[in-house]
Amino acid sequence: MKRVYADLHFCIDVESKPCSCAVRKAMKLGYGLMAVPFRRFSEDSVRQTKRLCEEAGVDFASRVDLEPRTPEELLVNLRKLRRRFDVVAVLCESKVVARQAAKDRRVDLLNFPQPDFRRAIFDDAEAELASGCMAALEIDMKPLLTLGGPARTRLLSNLRREAATAARHHIPIVISSGVSDEMHVRGPKDLAALASLFDLPNMQALNAISDNPAAIVKRNREKLGPKFVAPGIRLVKRGKNS
Amino acid sequence: MKVAKRRYLAVEIDSTETFVSRQVMDAVWSAVTKLFGEYGASQTGLSLINYDEKKKIAIIRTWHKTLEMVRAALASITQMENKSVATHILAVSGTIKALHCRLEEEHSI
Numbered sequence: 001m002k003r004v005y006a007d008l009h010f011c012i013d014v015e016s017k018p019c020s021c022a023v024r025k026a027m028k029l030g031y032g033l034m035a036v037p038f039r040r041f042s043e044d045s046v047r048q049t050k051r052l053c054e055e056a057g058v059d060f061a062s063r064v065d066l067e068p069r070t071p072e073e074l075l076v077n078l079r080k081l082r083r084r085f086d087v088v089a090v091l092c093e094s095k096v097v098a099r100q101a102a103k104d105r106r107v108d109l110l111n112f113p114q115p116d117f118r119r120a121i122f123d124d125a126e127a128e129l130a131s132g133c134m135a136a137l138e139i140d141m142k143p144l145l146t147l148g149g150p151a152r153t154r155l156l157s158n159l160r161r162e163a164a165t166a167a168r169h170h171i172p173i174v175i176s177s178g179v180s181d182e183m184h185v186r187g188p189k190d191l192a193a194l195a196s197l198f199d200l201p202n203m204q205a206l207n208a209i210s211d212n213p214a215a216i217v218k219r220n221r222e223k224l225g226p227k228f229v230a231p232g233i234r235l236v237k238r239g240k241n242s
Numbered sequence: 243m244k245v246a247k248r249r250y251l252a253v254e255i256d257s258t259e260t261f262v263s264r265q266v267m268d269a270v271w272s273a274v275t276k277l278f279g280e281y282g283a284s285q286t287g288l289s290l291i292n293y294d295e296k297k298k299i300a301i302i303r304t305w306h307k308t309l310e311m312v313r314a315a316l317a318s319i320t321q322m323e324n325k326s327v328a329t330h331i332l333a334v335s336g337t338i339k340a341l342h343c344r345l346e347e348e349h350s351i
Binding site: 183 | 256276277310311313314316317318320327328331
């Protein structure tokens with residue numbers, strides 16, 4: 001069966017003009033599913049982006065990026081936003097937030113922006129927590145394109161360690177582009193080739209761009225659908241009380 | 243003796259500017275050297291077969307074993323002669339003839 005490639009972190013601004021070009025380019029490069037992040041819930045923006053993707057022939061999933069400063073803030077945001085978005089990602093800037101996100105089953109993606117190369121947040125303890133829940137490790141490829149020299153070397157070293165930790169604990173990896181600029185959009189096979197730089201085998205890299213993200217979106221759509229009762233239980237038919 | 247297999251890549255240069263073949267190959271070599279060093283670059287056997295300036299499509303040859311290295315290097319190109327650029331691999335094939343067929347079938351080029 002042909003793979004459906006997905007990019008779960010396509011940071012486009014719907015109001016800007018080059019946005020539709022970027023979506024069309026992504027479609028041309030082979031993406032079949034795209035998740036666009038929103039900072040807050042705005043029905044208009046979601047509808048507008050959905051229409052844009054549908055016009056280009058790409059399946060659209062809404063995503064929210066949570067950037068909480070404390071675990072309490074994360075819980076409040078999750079309670080408020082979980083049922084409004086297909087994908088929930090947490091940008092883990094601190095260890096306490098990362099720990100809370102890893103053990104919460106409502107979180108789909110754990111994203112670790114790399115401000116400080118010496119401070120590893122995604123360690124074995126974090127991975128152990130995440131493996132008990134449904135969370136996947138998201139790796140954005142944009143910094144690999146924009147950084148150069150020693151910064152890129154350090155980033156590759158970090159990503160290699162994170163990917164190895166995820167593999168040890170059987171945590172699915174999701175490779176996303178994280179791009180906001182049309183010129184940084186790359187094809188799925190090119191992203192898989194870039195993933196080989198941090199020792200991710202080609203087949204795993206391809207799964208990280210296709211099967212893993214698609215499974216997350218499918219699972220959440222099912223949960224958000226009206227027929228969902230509990231994991232493994234769904235409404236087949238409504239009967240009449242006799 | 244085992245014959246080393248070759249791969250031909252059709253690469254689209256996505257930019258508003260136009261470049262000559264030397265500038266394209268300089269950028270490719272520079273990207274390969276930056277990512278894999280001179281030792282790695284020496285294993286790729288890179289060579290430019292053809293470059294269509296109008297269509298902005300280059301046909302590059304490499305070894306089958308180093309295809310993923312070249313793919314990664316091409317994906318990492320963001321600038322050419324200090325101008326913003328992106329490179330996309332349109333097709334990969336074992337012969338130039340099959341590559342042209344694939345380009346025609348999949349991209350109508």
